[in-house]
Amino acid sequence: MRSLSTPIRVWFALFLMLVAALPAAAQESPAAPAMATPWQDVITGQVQAFRDQDAKAALSFAGQGFQAAFPSAESFYVSIMSSGYAPIGLSASHSFGTFQMVGDKSVAQVVKFLGAKQELYEAIYLLTEEPAGWRVQGVQLAKTPAIGI
DSSP: OOOTHHHHHHHHHHHHHHHHTHHHHEEEOSSOOSSOOHHHHHHHHHHHHHHTTOHHHHHHTBOHHHHHHOSSHHHHHHHHIIIIIHHHHTOSEEEEEEEEEESSSEEEEEEEEEOTTSEEEEEEEEEEEETTEEEEEEEEEEEEEEEOO
């Protein structure tokens, strides 16, 4: 039986390679936009789907590679929530930091999460514009040493 974590490892490795290329190819945003961007709407939709435990909706915001790699929305949800990303689904709120465009159809977006016990997390979301719209290609999540107040 194939391990469900293998697709995540592959996508995470691709994500890290793309993020490593950011300094050379990226354009940093001058300031956070006043209104949500289309990719921020996608992130918010997926975060809310994880909070609502709506596996089908959570997968719908993922890129084609994720959608093809998992046999069902439930297996995607369980794999994500059990491989270090549960703080996203358990978060009380999130906010957007800076973003960097990577070419015309990809973006790296910083997202900050406040956990249920006031712990803080920071994520870098990588999204690409696919035929169906902006989709999440990968996320790197880390707990920060601070606490929310």
